[in-house]
Structures are given as C-alpha cells and as structure tokens.
Amino acid sequence: MIRRWQTTTITLMLVAALSLSVVAIRWSPNELDVVQDPATTATYLLQLQNESDESAQVNIYVSDWQRDEDGVNDLSLPRNGARWILERAFSVGDTAQIRYAVRLPFAGTVGVDGSFRSWTPQVIDGVTGPVEVAAGSIGDGGPTSGGTLSVHRSIESVDASGIATILLEIRSGAEFYGLTIEETFAQGVEVTGLEDAGARFDTINRSSADWVTASADQVALAPGESREIELAVTTPQAFNGTYWCIVHAESQALQVIGEVSGTQIVSRPSVGLKVLVTAAGTEIMTGEVVDVRVVEAVPLTIQSQFRNTGNVQHVVTAEAEVIDTTGTVVARLMFSEFGRDYFRILPGSTRMISMSAIEGTAELPSGIYQAVVSFDFGGDSLVVGVKGFRVP
Numbered sequence: 001m002i003r004r005w006q007t008t009t010i011t012l013m014l015v016a017a018l019s020l021s022v023v024a025i026r027w028s029p030n031e032l033d034v035v036q037d038p039a040t041t042a043t044y045l046l047q048l049q050n051e052s053d054e055s056a057q058v059n060i061y062v063s064d065w066q067r068d069e070d071g072v073n074d075l076s077l078p079r080n081g082a083r084w085i086l087e088r089a090f091s092v093g094d095t096a097q098i099r100y101a102v103r104l105p106f107a108g109t110v111g112v113d114g115s116f117r118s119w120t121p122q123v124i125d126g127v128t129g130p131v132e133v134a135a136g137s138i139g140d141g142g143p144t145s146g147g148t149l150s151v152h153r154s155i156e157s158v159d160a161s162g163i164a165t166i167l168l169e170i171r172s173g174a175e176f177y178g179l180t181i182e183e184t185f186a187q188g189v190e191v192t193g194l195e196d197a198g199a200r201f202d203t204i205n206r207s208s209a210d211w212v213t214a215s216a217d218q219v220a221l222a223p224g225e226s227r228e229i230e231l232a233v234t235t236p237q238a239f240n241g242t243y244w245c246i247v248h249a250e251s252q253a254l255q256v257i258g259e260v261s262g263t264q265i266v267s268r269p270s271v272g273l274k275v276l277v278t279a280a281g282t283e284i285m286t287g288e289v290v291d292v293r294v295v296e297a298v299p300l301t302i303q304s305q306f307r308n309t310g311n312v313q314h315v316v317t318a319e320a321e322v323i324d325t326t327g328t329v330v331a332r333l334m335f336s337e338f339g340r341d342y343f344r345i346l347p348g349s350t351r352m353i354s355m356s357a358i359e360g361t362a363e364l365p366s367g368i369y370q371a372v373v374s375f376d377f378g379g380d381s382l383v384v385g386v387k388g389f390r391v392p
Helices: none
Strands: 002-004 025-028 031-035 041-050 056-063 081-090 095-103 110-120 124-126 149-158 163-172 176-185 190-195 200-203 212-214 218-221 226-234 242-251 255-260 263-267 270-278 287-297 300-308 314-323 329-334 343-345 350-357 367-376 383-391
Touching: 025 242, 025 270, 031 041, 041 056, 041 218, 056 212, 081 095, 081 190, 095 176, 110 149, 124 149, 149 176, 163 176, 190 200, 212 242, 218 226, 226 270, 287 367, 287 383, 300 314, 300 329, 300 367, 300 383, 314 350, 343 350
Parallel strands: 002 041, 031 270
Antiparallel strands: 025 041, 041 226, 056 218, 056 242, 081 176, 081 200, 095 163, 095 190, 110 124, 110 176, 149 163, 212 226, 242 270, 255 263, 287 300, 300 350, 314 329, 314 343, 314 367, 329 350, 367 383
C-alpha cells in the first residue's frame, strides 16, 4: 500500500552546531507519524525539494536521534549503538571501566565496532578487542597498553537468556580532557548501561532505523526541482508502542558558515524527516513528575522534571499554582516555549521545563507556600508534583 501525504513545507535544520545558514533542501512533510500493524510493510510517498537556485547532489540515509532533557534534538547518536560521554580530565596512568549489557538477537551473535575521541588534545582511534559478541568470544584478550590513549573491549559473560556483559577498559598514557566512546552493532539490539565510570550514557532501544528503507540513497536535484521519494517501513513480528528514527537528506556540497582565527568553518546543510511508527492498540499513556524546584522568587520561576513512563510519544501541557498557608491560589504559571504551550517527549525520556509567573502577577510577600505543578499528556488523569518553599 502506498500512502501519499499532503505537502506542507516546514524546515528542520540539522546542520553543524555553529551553522546559522539557511537550508535549501526540504522534506514535505517534515515528520511521518504513522500507525502500522506488526509484520507489515507500507510505503509512504514524500517530497524532497531543492529551493535554491543551484543544483544539489543529496545523500539520503537513516539514523537514530533523541531529544535531550532541554528538548533539543540530539542527532549525533550512532545508529544501532550506544555512546558514553566523560566530561572530565585524565592524567597519565589513569584508568576507567565501563560495563554494559546487550541482548543478543535470535541468532545468538552480533557484530560490534567501536571508536573513541578525546576532546583536548584530540585523539581519534578505534576500540580494540573482539568484533563479535557471542558465547564463543568470552574472555577475548586483555586491555592494550602503551600509546596516548586506548579503549579495549572484552566479553565477560553471556547468560542463558542471551544477555551479554561487555567491559570497556580505558587507559590513559597522557593528560587530556573529555572523552566520547561509541559502540555500534551490525543490527538493532537492546543496550543497557551497567557501570558508567561517571559518564553520560545514551542509547536508543526503540529505534526503527532498521525498519526504514528509502527508494534512493542519492539524488540530483536541479534548481527548484522536487522529487518523490518512497519510504518503505517494514515492521517486525511483534512490537508495542512507538519506535522512531530520522531520515536525513544531506547536501554533498560544503557550505562556509563563518571564520574563527583565520580558519573557515564549514558544514553540510541537511534536513531531517522524523519517522515515528506505532503499533495500533498497544499504546500505554503514563508519566510521572520527577522533581519540582522553585529557582527564583522574583520573578517567580519554577522548574519541574517530567518523565514519560509510557511507550508512546506524549504531547504535554504544564501549569503550576502557588498556594499560601490559607489555601488561596496566589500565583499561576504556564509553560510556553517558542510560542507553543506544549512540548513533546519520547518514551523513556525525561524533560526539564521552566515556568514563569504570567505577566501582571504580583511579587509574593514573605511567607510559606506550596508550588503545585500538573502535567496533562492525554492519560487517564493529570500527574502532579508538589514542592514547599519559603519567601524570606
């Protein structure tokens, strides 16, 4: 079945962090949010348009993405993999260990590849060790030694249920600051962090990247030309809730976006199509308030952390009431961001939001108060968090 989508041109800029350039390549629509049964294939027709006055050679590829706690899209995650970010200084002779678990696929084996990058000074290299995770690769070698920096992988165990425990050993032969490690697998697998050595751990265990195939991986677009791209989505035998990925259309041409200390900064303009696939009838709509903080009394500002504990993306609105000791509501606050009174949050994710008192709300006099924050995400009921505070 082929499904055609009405064209609405909305730009999603996925260029390098420093880029402020206008992307001339556009997807229509910019998001594909579909409901599809397990073990089915559906094809969706999209439009890719070159809105510039120059020809464009465009690469099309699928990768993983997530939103961070502040709602910013994170597009740097490795596809079918995991990432650890250690924001700390290392000295000569320092070591660290990271452990994680992988649920092996039905075949009982999966290929693995890894790389790492220190920040300052920069060292880029590959993770050493076995390149296959299976029962037969247990105890493969010890950590490497020597050099400026090394990261070695070993398979510690594989249990009867097919869960492999993997150790990454970090050894520093020089002083450096910051380290990013990525492990990527030959197919989508579930990765769970066990010991992180103080690192931030990121992975996508609800990736649909392996399900999605574009009808072309490279297209040439004349100035003003629009091209239909078919996107085939093949779902597995069983899944529940929402899985997601992103389809990039990236220009092959480098674009100069600025200059720092005589060095040109370049990027490859790119636009992304978010793809969310949900299994009908399996949706779980749940959430919880993790934290409430009153960060300022003047102007009154409340922060709250919300976690999506369900299995589908939630569209959430939030508000807060401040109540004095008599039970009177003395201030109301609403969430607003970029002109919207809602935010989206993916399954398993946490979002920190900030709310300020609406215009015209008087300053709170000295006293004791309660901040009552409520989130509405379409579940059976609102979820609420309460925090007491004092205004001196």
